[in-house]
Amino acid sequence: MIGFCTDSNAQLPDALAERFGVEIVPLTVTVDGVDYTENVDLDADAFYARFADGKPQVATAAPSPGAFAQAYQRLADRGCTEILSVHIGSEISGTCNSARLGGQMSLVPVRLVDTGEASFAIACALWEAAEAVDKGADLEEAAAVAENTGGRCGNVFVVGALDIARAGGRLASGVEAEADAIPVLSMVAGSIVPVGSARTHDEAADAMAAHIMAFGTNLRVGIGIADHGAEPLWRALESRLVDAPSILDVVRYRIGPSVGAHTGPGTAGAVFYKAN
Numbered sequence: 001m002i003g004f005c006t007d008s009n010a011q012l013p014d015a016l017a018e019r020f021g022v023e024i025v026p027l028t029v030t031v032d033g034v035d036y037t038e039n040v041d042l043d044a045d046a047f048y049a050r051f052a053d054g055k056p057q058v059a060t061a062a063p064s065p066g067a068f069a070q071a072y073q074r075l076a077d078r079g080c081t082e083i084l085s086v087h088i089g090s091e092i093s094g095t096c097n098s099a100r101l102g103g104q105m106s107l108v109p110v111r112l113v114d115t116g117e118a119s120f121a122i123a124c125a126l127w128e129a130a131e132a133v134d135k136g137a138d139l140e141e142a143a144a145v146a147e148n149t150g151g152r153c154g155n156v157f158v159v160g161a162l163d164i165a166r167a168g169g170r171l172a173s174g175v176e177a178e179a180d181a182i183p184v185l186s187m188v189a190g191s192i193v194p195v196g197s198a199r200t201h202d203e204a205a206d207a208m209a210a211h212i213m214a215f216g217t218n219l220r221v222g223i224g225i226a227d228h229g230a231e232p233l234w235r236a237l238e239s240r241l242v243d244a245p246s247i248l249d250v251v252r253y254r255i256g257p258s259v260g261a262h263t264g265p266g267t268a269g270a271v272f273y274k275a276n
Helices: 014-020 044-049 065-077 095-103 120-134 139-150 162-167 201-213 228-241 257-263
Strands: 002-007 023-025 028-031 034-037 058-061 082-087 110-114 154-158 182-188 191-198 219-225 247-254 268-274
Touching (some): 002 065, 002 120, 014 120, 028 257, 044 257, 058 257, 065 082, 082 120, 082 139, 110 139, 120 139, 120 268, 201 219, 201 228, 201 268, 228 247, 228 268
Parallel strands (some): 002 023, 002 082, 082 110, 219 247
Antiparallel strands (some): 154 182, 154 268, 182 191, 219 268
């Protein structure tokens, strides 16, 4: 039996984690010098509440190898004889290396997948791989599905604070907030670039939905929200996608601390891919 593991940066919704029995290893998020484990002792609501009185100093760190070894042991205890472990890209975080070291302590084989991606694209890779296993794929076939899916995910989003995105070093030069305008953004080849501009939440939702549906048909979409301030845009985007004939599935996810550290409050967006 193949078991599944990922890290908390995947922003994997509870419904998918429970459906496939996924072990999630939390990243460390440091806020104003205090270390927390993502979604264990610092959830999204508590994290974004820290921005109410200013901009906290936030950093993230990979889990320890021991945390992965414990997760793999829990899967083995549940009867798993092989493990597919799907993670944030090694050029973004040290998480993959920790997972590799943790795998060396595992009593069952661990197949590691470096998606090269961050956030919900990792969840998409795991989602598609787990469905492949349900259809009879073996460990290597499922790993190939995960590797292929992670690399072909698209994304589109709006951030509430461009200065936080700029501080991460990925915002393309020349991207500025205009008066009364909402930049609609996408991360392409590691750089955040504009793909549109809007004056209202409805216009932003229209631009985001158009960007998603330009990918074609049979699309799976995850719609993410940071905090309640982004809820109007989140709901407007969802309303444009749920009944669209080109959309196969729409799931919701929270943009948690390890991603929100780089995008800030007020962020809403989507990650999507063409299902196999």
